Amino acid sequence: MFGFIKKSLARTADAIRTVAPKRKISFTKGELEDILLEADVEYDLVEIIINEIYQDKVTRDILRSKLLATLAYTSYKEPEFTAPFVELIVGVNGAGKTTTISKLAQRYKNEGKKVILGAGDTFRAAAIEQLTLWSKKLDIPIVSSKQGHDSSAVAFDTIDSAKAKGFDNVIIDTAGRLHTQTNLANELKKINRICDKAHPGSPHRTILIIDGTQGNSAIAQAKAFNEMIGIDGIIITKLDGTAKGGSIFSIAYALELPILFVGTGEQPENLTPFDKYEFVDGLLDAIFVEEEIASNK
Numbered sequence: 001m002f003g004f005i006k007k008s009l010a011r012t013a014d015a016i017r018t019v020a021p022k023r024k025i026s027f028t029k030g031e032l033e034d035i036l037l038e039a040d041v042e043y044d045l046v047e048i049i050i051n052e053i054y055q056d057k058v059t060r061d062i063l064r065s066k067l068l069a070t071l072a073y074t075s076y077k078e079p080e081f082t083a084p085f086v087e088l089i090v091g092v093n094g095a096g097k098t099t100t101i102s103k104l105a106q107r108y109k110n111e112g113k114k115v116i117l118g119a120g121d122t123f124r125a126a127a128i129e130q131l132t133l134w135s136k137k138l139d140i141p142i143v144s145s146k147q148g149h150d151s152s153a154v155a156f157d158t159i160d161s162a163k164a165k166g167f168d169n170v171i172i173d174t175a176g177r178l179h180t181q182t183n184l185a186n187e188l189k190k191i192n193r194i195c196d197k198a199h200p201g202s203p204h205r206t207i208l209i210i211d212g213t214q215g216n217s218a219i220a221q222a223k224a225f226n227e228m229i230g231i232d233g234i235i236i237t238k239l240d241g242t243a244k245g246g247s248i249f250s251i252a253y254a255l256e257l258p259i260l261f262v263g264t265g266e267q268p269e270n271l272t273p274f275d276k277y278e279f280v281d282g283l284l285d286a287i288f289v290e291e292e293i294a295s296n297k
C-alpha cells in the first residue's frame, strides 16, 4: 500500500514547482506562503502557519511540525457497536459516492467480512443503477427500490436483511441533492432515525465524501452536511487527479474531523487509509531537498 498517497500528490507537486521550481534546504516565510497557497491550503490557515513560525529560514522539520499540527483531528476511534456495522455515506452528487461505496465494500470483503449495500439515493434512477452495477461486479448483495421510493425504507430493509442474514457491514448510499436543501436535511435526518430504529445505535459511522478536485471550495459544503446530520469522518476522492492536495489541511482543520481514506484512482482497490505522515512527507518531498543531498552537491 505504501507510496499511493505520495504518488497521488504528483499534480500538487507540479503546482508547487510553478512557484518553487528548485527544491531547497530552507525557504523564507514569503516563499513558503506562495508554495502553500499554490497547493491550495486556504489563505487563513496559511497565515496561521506562517505566523507561528519565528525563524527567518524555514526548514523541512519546522514546516513538518506545523503541517502535522493542522491534522491533529485525523485519528479516528471506532465506536462500540453490535454487528452489523452500519455506515451512512453522504455528499453532493459527482463527489465520487458510488465509486467510494464500492471501494469500501471491496475493502471489507477482502477483510473477510460479509457486506451488503443499500441504494438509498432513491432520487436518481442513475444512482440506483450505478450502485447495482457495482454490486454485480463485486458480487456483493444490494437492497434497492424504484426511483422516488422512500430512502429510509431502503435503509431499514438493508439493515433488517443484514441482521437476519448475519452480515458484518452495511453501507448505505444517500441522496446528494433534493429539490431543496431543507428537503435533503429532512431526508438525511429521517434516514438517521430509521437506522437507529432498525438497529439501535446505528448508523455507527456517517462518512462525508468530498471531491478532492474542488479543493477549499468544499469546506462550506462539508460544514453544511455536518450541521445537517453530523459527520464522523471524511473521505477525499480523486486525490490523484487534483493539484489541490493542500486543501486536505484546511478541510481537516476547519471541520475538526478525521480524514479516513483518500481516493487514489478509479479502481475498487484505489482507496487508501489516510496516513498523515505519508501525506505530509509526500508534500514536503516536493518542496525540500534533504540536507545531506544538498551538502554533497
Ligand SMILES: Nc1nc2c(ncn2[C@@H]2O[C@H](COP(=O)(O)OP(=O)(O)OP(=O)(O)O)[C@@H](O)[C@H]2O)c(=O)[nH]1
Pocket (backbone or CB within 6 Å): 092, 093, 094, 095, 096, 097, 098, 099, 100, 127, 130, 176, 237, 238, 239, 240, 241, 262, 263, 264, 265, 266, 270
Ligand atoms: N481518478 C479518480 N477518479 C475517481 C475517484 N473516485 C471517484 N472517481 C471518479 O469520479 C466520477 C464520479 O464518481 P461517482 O462515484 O459516480 O460519483 P457520485 O458521487 O456517485 O456521483 P454521481 O453518481 O454522478 O452522482 C467517476 O468517474 C469516478 O470514476 C478517485 O479517487 N480517483
